[in-house]
Amino acid sequence: MIILDIELVHFGKFHNKKISFSQGLNVVYGKNEAGKSTIHAFIHCMLLGMDTQRAEGEDGYYEKFYPWDKQDGYGGIMRLKIEEHIYRIERSFKKDDSWIRLFDETSDQELTPADVRLRGLLDGLNENNFVNTVSIEQLKCSAEPELIDELEHFICNTSQTKNIRIDMSRAQEKLELRAAELKRRYLEGADSEYRKCEEKLQAARDEHSRLQEQQYQKKRRYGQLQKKIEDTERQSAEELLAYERERDNIRRQYEAAKKNWTGAPADREEHRSYLPLFFFVLIVLFAAGIGYLYVTKGFEEQSSVVVAAGFSAVIAACLAGMIISLVFASKRKKRILAENEIRRKLKEQFDSSAERFEECKKSVPKSQDDFCNQMRQEMAVLKKEISQDELWIEHWKKECDKLLVRQQQIRSSVTDNRGIIQELESVELAMETLKKVSVRVQETFGNRLCKEASVILSKITDGKYDLIQLNEKREIRIGTSERLYSLKNVSRGTVEQVYLSIRIAAANLLWQKSPMPFIFDNVFAYYDGERLEQAMSMLKDIGHQAIIFSCTTREDQLIETK
Amino acid sequence: MRFIHIADVHLGCRPDISFPWGENREKEIWETFASVVRTCSEKKIDLLMISGDLFDHQPSVEELKKVNAIFAKARGVQVVIISGEHDYLKPDSAYMEYSWASNVHFLREEKPDSVFLEEIDTTVHGLSYHNDENAERIAESMEPRNDEGEIQILMLHGGDDTHMPFSPEKLAQLDFDYIALGHLHTPRLLSEHVAYAGSLEPLTKDETGKHGYILGEISEEKREFQFVPASKREYILLSARVSSDIGGAELEERLKAVIEKQGKHHLYLICLDGKHRPRCPYNSDRLQQIGNVVEVDDRTVPDYDLMALLEEHKDDVVGMYMEELLKQPSSKTVQRALFCGLDALLFQEEPN
Numbered sequence: 001m002i003i004l005d006i007e008l009v010h011f012g013k014f015h016n017k018k019i020s021f022s023q024g025l026n027v028v029y030g031k032n033e034a035g036k037s038t039i040h041a042f043i044h045c046m047l048l049g050m051d052t053q054r055a056e057g058e059d060g061y062y063e064k065f066y067p068w069d070k071q072d073g074y075g076g077i078m079r080l081k082i083e084e085h086i087y088r089i090e091r092s093f094k095k096d097d098s099w100i101r102l103f104d105e106t107s108d109q110e111l112t113p114a115d116v117r118l119r120g121l122l123d124g125l126n127e128n129n130f131v132n133t134v135s136i137e138q139l140k141c142s143a144e145p146e147l148i149d150e151l152e153h154f155i156c157n158t159s160q161t162k163n164i165r166i167d168m169s170r171a172q173e174k175l176e177l178r179a180a181e182l183k184r185r186y187l188e189g190a191d192s193e194y195r196k197c198e199e200k201l202q203a204a205r206d207e208h209s210r211l212q213e214q215q216y217q218k219k220r221r222y223g224q225l226q227k228k229i230e231d232t233e234r235q236s237a238e239e240l241l242a243y244e245r246e247r248d249n250i251r252r253q254y255e256a257a258k259k260n261w262t263g264a265p266a267d268r269e270e271h272r273s274y275l276p277l278f279f280f281v282l283i284v285l286f287a288a289g290i291g292y293l294y295v296t297k298g299f300e301e302q303s304s305v306v307v308a309a310g311f312s313a314v315i316a317a318c319l320a321g322m323i324i325s326l327v328f329a330s331k332r333k334k335r336i337l338a339e340n341e342i343r344r345k346l347k348e349q350f351d352s353s354a355e356r357f358e359e360c361k362k363s364v365p366k367s368q369d370d371f372c373n374q375m376r377q378e379m380a381v382l383k384k385e386i387s388q389d390e391l392w393i394e395h396w397k398k399e400c401d402k403l404l405v406r407q408q409q410i411r412s413s414v415t416d417n418r419g420i421i422q423e424l425e426s427v428e429l430a431m432e433t434l435k436k437v438s439v440r441v442q443e444t445f446g447n448r449l450c451k452e453a454s455v456i457l458s459k460i461t462d463g464k465y466d467l468i469q470l471n472e473k474r475e476i477r478i479g480t481s482e483r484l485y486s487l488k489n490v491s492r493g494t495v496e497q498v499y500l501s502i503r504i505a506a507a508n509l510l511w512q513k514s515p516m517p518f519i520f521d522n523v524f525a526y527y528d529g530e531r532l533e534q535a536m537s538m539l540k541d542i543g544h545q546a547i548i549f550s551c552t553t554r555e556d557q558l559i560e561t562k
Numbered sequence: 563m564r565f566i567h568i569a570d571v572h573l574g575c576r577p578d579i580s581f582p583w584g585e586n587r588e589k590e591i592w593e594t595f596a597s598v599v600r601t602c603s604e605k606k607i608d609l610l611m612i613s614g615d616l617f618d619h620q621p622s623v624e625e626l627k628k629v630n631a632i633f634a635k636a637r638g639v640q641v642v643i644i645s646g647e648h649d650y651l652k653p654d655s656a657y658m659e660y661s662w663a664s665n666v667h668f669l670r671e672e673k674p675d676s677v678f679l680e681e682i683d684t685t686v687h688g689l690s691y692h693n694d695e696n697a698e699r700i701a702e703s704m705e706p707r708n709d710e711g712e713i714q715i716l717m718l719h720g721g722d723d724t725h726m727p728f729s730p731e732k733l734a735q736l737d738f739d740y741i742a743l744g745h746l747h748t749p750r751l752l753s754e755h756v757a758y759a760g761s762l763e764p765l766t767k768d769e770t771g772k773h774g775y776i777l778g779e780i781s782e783e784k785r786e787f788q789f790v791p792a793s794k795r796e797y798i799l800l801s802a803r804v805s806s807d808i809g810g811a812e813l814e815e816r817l818k819a820v821i822e823k824q825g826k827h828h829l830y831l832i833c834l835d836g837k838h839r840p841r842c843p844y845n846s847d848r849l850q851q852i853g854n855v856v857e858v859d860d861r862t863v864p865d866y867d868l869m870a871l872l873e874e875h876k877d878d879v880v881g882m883y884m885e886e887l888l889k890q891p892s893s894k895t896v897q898r899a900l901f902c903g904l905d906a907l908l909f910q911e912e913p914n
Contacts, residue, residue, distance in 0.1 A: 128878060132878070161880070161907075166910065170906075170910050171910065172906075174906040178906075205619055209619070213623070213654070213656065216656075404576055426894075426898035426899040427899070430899040430906070433883060433899065436886065437886055441879050
């Protein structure tokens, strides 16, 4: 591919600026700020468009190259020669009016859709490989150690990833970091911990319900005892009451019996009757009277007989009276005796009942206390135990809660772990794949790159160095088959030459069929005259079109002289 | 005859205890349970059935007392309970000796048992667990008792391989007017008259959707069974399909608005699908903070334009890497590997 000419219709400081290029080496000379990088950027944008990534941002192309005098247009024209056909690209970059048109001038027709057709023509040239190969800028660092670093970096990236922006070891490192982070988050033994926690929780629950049950039994026993005491108290009271009632009952009987007694004083033991005695005295008196009459008068006189007879009659009457009264007296005596007996018995009963009551009054509360006190003591013990149990129940409930929280946390860790393992698998797959791919790049592209670059280096150093090697520590060594040097030990100019060799080699490897044009932006500043000459002749030899931006006229002069 | 059927109340369970709202969940479960029983007496429901796992673990006497007091207040409501595998009848279980209020009937037997409720002319059949498992295929052979025209209802707890396995079809063919199932925590109708009531309150984040009880009516004329939501909270799945132009803060705001609308007291599972900006995944920890968020499942992938990347990097290591992974059989692992490799390769300038 050859860039024939460009026309910066409105781009940066340029308006309708036309520049033509020839097939071989072209030098664009200009002092600083002359617009070299504007032209470089224009070529870039004409080929690949102003993609958003490049256009936006602080240092973005869009603002940077927006026409200075704010003319309506923002764009230009470029003509290319590809395989004997001449193509014309017209582009406008304006944001609200951006377009591209592509013409085949050889066959005089417009190609549509332009962007797709252009991509086809450019043979896989894209943002990436444009920056990686075609567009060659000076190494940015000026201090030597950093420069070597940058170059080593560049070569490593190119040979391992085919992309100067992508650092394989850095990518690997990042993945390793990610894997380490995942491993840190992984909770070792979460499953077994979960089971352990489950067991503990079961045990705590069992203990909790055992204590609850135990406490419940104690409470029940407490209630039973309380009831028993109440019962006992009630029973004792009832018992006492029964005795009292019995006593009162007997007293009432006694009183009632008393009312029915026949009048004999209750307190006298015997009741004598004097009536028979009286009759007896009368009988004796009258008998004495009769005897006196007989002695004194005999019974010749009639009057004495009459008197004696009268007396006898009286005696007979008195005898009868005596007998009758004797019978009565004995009957009465019997009755009094019987009544006395009853009274005595009742009294006895009453006394014993009263005695029993008194006794009971003393003894019942005592035995009741003896009986109840035992239970009261048990109750006190139970009460204490119940409140103690309460504390333990509380304790185990809290323990259960704690374990439950822990269990739920572990459960979520177990879930997390699953996710972590899956992600870890992915990261490991990524690392493995990356390694595989990078080894493949190194083996195919990387080694060929070094070989190809060695050939080019040999050319530009006129055989002084003919070997570029990349060792495992990502260090570059150059030299000959006899001797290899570290880049630290060679001059800055040599370092730049190595850089150039690698870049050209990379482009050669990528565009083997049809060589791409090279754009060199201030690459040769550190080259001495001899080396510059060798570089120029090498560039001529490899047959690419080359556009060299320079702020000195040395390149131009060299080409002129050739 | 009108009934309410609940199951898997799991009193004493403490869901989400490690989250701020977890503190109240145990209490809320009790409250919802009590409110359903209250509803029974308010709506003059004849029968309340609890198909197992009333308690999350072995109940203590105190707990039974508490429950019994709640039942006792529901005058005119007959309560029938069976135990499930969580509160199964251990020999020393407090269930064993507990004497319930007169309106409560506990079908304690491990073999099919029944209770005839004369007031409502209904026989309720059922059986309880005496172990934490019961793999016997007992359900399909249950029979209503010699029918004299009364309503026949069956209560069962189980339905998986180790808990009274049965086939729903066979169960539906049994000659019962209604089959009140427990064990599976998601409410579900197996056939016209066979239903899982589901857990009364949702107990884990897997139990998304509405939870409550089944209200039924069986009479000569009709038989109607409907699900009635009754839980205090719900687990709600918020699935969001995002694209890389939605930033983290914007996503948070949007989800917050949705949560506000659906009810802040509910419990949310956030599932993100779609794409995020490369290297700027959504922050799960921050998403956890926008409400009662139980879980954030971020399935978003970085928004890489793979075709463009392949084109751009066709001859460097990035392209080769992509090709290498893309030719492997597609899987989540491979996809994730692809993206984390691209992160590592393409974003090297940024610090970390």
